[in-house]
Amino acid sequence: MIDAVIFDVDGTLVDSVVHEIVAWHEAFVRNNFDVTRDAxxxxxxxxADHLLPTLLPQESKRTHDRIAEAQGKIFRAQHRPDVRAFAMSAPLMTRLREAGVKIAIGSSGDKEDIEHYLRLTRATDLVDVLVCMDDVERSKPDPDIFQLALKRLGGPNTQRVLAIGDTIYDVQAATAVGIRTIGVLGGAFGMATMRKAGCIAVYHDVAELFARLSASPLRLDDADLGADARLAAVLTRG
Known part of the structure; x- marks a missing residue:
């Protein structure tokens, strides 16, 4: 039985990855840096605390901060309005809560964006714990976000906690605190890469995970795979 699930947001609950990539690329171009979208x-x-030093290791923190600020402005003005929730994000959380599973958010994003996305997915009232970059000093792949999420969840046994995320950095951060990760494909990394990173299972998206809930690592004692699959199909069509 699982006691808690820690969800990533970008690329996991909402389809934001491509928009984030484009905004970062535009920020680099505006600051006269040649960084490709693939990079x-x-x-x-x-x-940003890890992304910028990796891509621009010779530049100062002041330069990094300037680019991060530009990216945030570009993203919120030009790209965030186009971000959409992935189908079945809220129904998956609802199903878990009905089974007594606590829901946490653990994201490297800013609180303003994460709260916007939770409203977008209609999941605000489904979340027990929210941890984002406003709460910690270091983003993923450092374990700070997961450490604080576990603390706010009341210190559950990590063997009874699962993470759900779309990047190898979600896996690395979760693994560092003893949490296993279910992967989804949000646009940054492929299935083989996520499996190699250490995911115990990988799904195309949360809709597929919901449809296969009873056969997944999230399987609930009273879950009915057929009912979950039928509900997923109905809600996806709607």
Whole structure:
């Protein structure tokens, strides 16, 4: 039985990865740096505190901060309005809560964006614990986000906690605190890469995970795979 699930947001609950990549690329161009979109894609899942030193290791923190600020403005003005929730994000959380599973959010994103996405997915009232970059010093792949999420969840046995995320950095951060990860494909990394990173299972998206819930690592004692699959199909069509 699982006691808690820690969800990533970008690329997991909402289809934001491509928009984030484009915004980062535009921010680099505006600041006269030649960084490709593919290079940015490979860093998705990290916060700016790790992404920028990796892509621009010779530049100062002041330069990093300037680019991060530009990216935030570009993203919120031009790209965030186009972000959509992945189908079945809220129904999956609802199903878990009905089974007594606590829901946490553990994201390298800013609180403003994460709260916007939770409203977008209609999941605000389904979340027991929210941890994002506003709460910690270091983003993923450092374990700070997961450490604080576990603390706010009341210190559950990590063997009874699962993470759900779309990047190898989700897996690395979760593994560092003894949490296993279910992977989904949000646009940054493929299935083989996620499996190699250590995911115990990988699904195309949360809709597939919901449809196969009873056969997944999230399987609930009273879950009915057929009922879950039928509900997933109905809600997806709707």
């Amino acid at each position: 940015v894609r490979q860093q998705m899942g990290k916060g």
